[in-house]
Amino acid sequence: MIRIQLREGLNYSYSHYIYLLPTAAEALICGKVNTSASVVAVGSSISASCLINNECPLTKGKEFRVEWKINNHLVPTNLTYLERNGTYAASIPNILGKSAEITCGICVETNCQLVCGSIIEVIHPPPIPKNLSCVVAFSPGGMLCKWDPGQETEDNSTIYTLHTSISSPKGSTSKRYVLPPGVHFYQIPRLEYGLTSKMEIYVEVSNIFWSISSARLLLVPMKSAKYGPPDFQRIEPDELGCFKYIWSLPPSQSWVKLTCDVELSLKEVDNKLATELVFQSSSRSNSEIKVCKLLHWTNYSIKMRVRYFSEWSEWSNPKEDTTIPTAPSGYLDAWLKVPDDDGDDIAQLYWKPSQHFRANGRIMSYTVESKEPKQILCDTRENHCSFNLSKWTQKIYLTASNPDGSSTPTEVKVFGKKGLEPVSNMSVLPQSESSVLIRWKSLVSSRVLGYVVEWRSLSKTHAAQLYFTLHNKNESSTVVTGGVEILILVIPVCVGFSLIIIIAAFACLNKHERLKLCLWPIIPDPANSSIRRWTTTDSLQGMPPFKEDKDPVMVYLSHFSLLDLTDKELCNSDYVKENLWSNDSGRHDEGHNLFQTTQENTNTVPYATVLFSAPYENQTASPPVYLRSDSTQPLLEVEDPDSPPPYENLSGRVSVANFFTKIPKESTGNQAFWEEFPMLRSLENRNTDHI
Incomplete structure (x- = not known):
């Protein structure tokens, strides 16, 4: 089957079905459908004809009949007829829907085969335009008209036309403006109408079958101007x-x-x-x-x-x-606290604007006065004052004043000093973050005229403001909102703590090493350090510098030996010179190194040797003899901490061999030498039990 779609006229389309039946030689066309129109209005009728080819293998040498269908529904046989030899026709009334598909089929006995067809486009009337309105716009100028098109169809042939008719003393003028598809407004140029002329405006919508107009709009452009x-x-x-x-x-x-x-x-x-x-x-x-x-x-x-x-x-x-100011109007709510019975004559009056009070300007002062006796009790710009109250005074009067005048005096009654019993069962419950609920039990007494609820902030300031509310005798609860004061106190404290935390965090990040040294100073570990490292300046980097001169750091001996020699060896000075003071420390007898401390440097020269002529157990604590060495090695130099000053500790019972000088045993300078070498004093063998 092949469908051929054609376009003609106002962009309307129709299609033909052609069925090709293959044979041994070529494909044959069995039939073709022709209609009276390719586009019809909805509800109209149409006639169709089907031409059957004599060479069609479906009909050649066979008895057949033609079957018509529209939108896959069978057309009744009373609407079909044989128009002439080989041409069969049908008349189809009242076509509905958006399109109609008409097909022709060949039936041999009960077997039917579709051979050709055609598609008819059905056109519906467009919706009537509604809500037409036109407004004159002074800037940029012109009259803007717009309308509601209703439910739009897919019919591309639908067009809108705006019609205007202007009546003036010179006659009537009509104009029409054709709009592109899908456009539902138009701005009439300013020069094409008069501001005071009468106009009739309507919209026409049309397609190839229908033309429908909206309701007429009558107006004067100036009266429709926005x-x-x-x-x-x-x-x-x-x-x-x-x-x-x-x-x-x-x-x-x-x-x-x-x-x-x-x-x-x-x-x-x-x-x-x-x-x-x-x-x-x-x-x-x-x-x-x-x-x-x-x-x-x-x-x-x-x-x-x-x-x-x-x-x-x-x-x-x-x-x-x-607005301009005037004298205050209305009255004030006042609360008078009368003196007690203990002889205090000072009364306190507090006031505030009532719901009916209007300042009508800037309040300059409040005046409290009495008429019996007539006197001004106080004149202030605050909302409270204290004054002496005479026992004969029964009423006082409160007046608010501004530059334009004074309000009507508010009468405040002075009750007896002996008041009623206080209310009982009063409770205060939190209502929200800024309010509390106050409840009390009403007093059953004919003397009760009302209640006063007063509160004051528990602030450390001496002049904490007093607040109050007045209630009639039938009320037993009120909600007090507030001291705002909590927010004023809490918010700055929270902000302050936040700033402190932020500053501390930045300080820790920027001064990480310094903070670490303050909290965890560097302390040398003797187990992992040598004597040399203890004397360097690296071990002192975590310690604060000294502002005053201190004693130099003690430098320990780098090497000393305890040797047990015979009397003959002691008398032989060459032995001592050649063996004990050799630069090759590795030649020493390992049996003589009974107690030895060395540094990492293997080339260290022994600085001092302690000689004994008898076993350690038999030595006595006799004063030693000190002999200085002629060694060229520097003494206690800071640059070379590996070489402490040379010295010798000799027993009083042995002979001492020195390279350059020999001090007699009976010399009186032995004690002076001990004073010059306090560190060697610890090596004096007075008690040998610990060796």
Whole structure:
């Protein structure tokens, strides 16, 4: 089967089915379907014909019949007929759907074979356009018309046309604007209509079968104009509770001199709970508007919008201004603490604004006075004061004043000094992070007129402010919000601790080595150190420097030997010279090295040798004889710590051989030599039990 799709006319398409039946020689076409139209309106009828080829192997030499189907549904036989020899026809009414597929088949007995077909496109009427509206836009100019197309179809032939008819004293003018597919708005140029002319506007939607129009829209362009946000030229307080405005349209619309509807919106800046006030009036551009019934000495945020028989413009940029002040109004909540019965005549009065009190300006002072006797008890700018209260005074009066006047005095009754019993079963429970719930048990007494709940911050300051609330006798609980004070104390402390932690962390990262030395100083390990390392400056790098001169670090002997020689060997000075002071330390008799300490340097020259003429057990503690050596090796040099100064410790019972000098045994300078060598004093053999 091969489908051939063709396009013609207004981009409508139709298809033909051609079935090729292969034979030994060539493929034969058995039939072809022709229709009266390739595109039809929904609900209309169509006729179709099927031409059967005489050489078709399905029909050649056979008895057959033709079967018609539309959208795979069988067409009744009463709608089919034989048009002429070899041509069969069908008349199909009321075609529905978006398309119709008509096929022709050949049936031999009960076996039917589809041989050809055609597809018909069905066109539906477009939806009627709705909600047509046109608004004149002064900037950039023109009249913008738009509408709702409804549910759009896939019909590419649907087009929209905007029709306008303008009536003027000179006659009527009609114009039409054809729009591209899928576009549902159009802006009519400014020069193609008059602002005060009457216009009739409608939208027409059409395809190849239908043309449908929207409802007519009658308007005067100026009355459908949408203005830009207005500007405030001047705002000034006029009189008590009133503002005076002068406004104008944007510069592009300054030529308009029509009376417009004006809407003003005012809201208190410092009161978030205040409702928005809306005032409407009519005014021309550059004219004055007056708004009253506002609160005195109140800062308002003001914005404005306009219209002229059309939709409202956008709101203007808000501006702020304050009404003029006046004398305070309303009364104050006051709490008088009368003196006790112990003779103290000082009374304390606290007050605060009530819900009905309006300062109407900047409060300059509060005055407390009595009329019997008539005197001013205190005059202050605070919300409390103390004064002497006479026992004859039954009422005092509290007045708030500002530069424009004073409020009506608030009457405060002075009750007897002996009060009622305090409330019982009072409890305080946390309500939230900044409030507590206070409950108490109401007193059953006709003398109770109300309750006062007072609280004060437990601050270390002496002048901690007192707060209070007044309640009627039927109330037994209240919620107290607050001291904010907790946040003021807690937040700085937390921030301070955070800064300390951050600074400490940075200090640890930047001064890691120095901090490590302070916490864990370097201490030499004798098990892993030699005597030489103890005398170098590397072992002192973790110790703080000394500011004062100290004794030099003790330098230990690098090598000493204890030898047991016979009297003959002791008398032979050449033996001592050749064997004991040889540079080749490896020639020493291993049996004589009974006690020896050496460093890592194997070339170290023995500096001193202690000679004994008898076994260690038989030695006596006689004063030794010291002999200096003529060795050229430096003595106690800092640059060469491997060579301590030469010395010899000789027993009093032996002969001492020296290279250069021989000191007699009975010399009186022995004691002086001991004083010069305090370290050698420890080698004096006075007790041999420990050797």
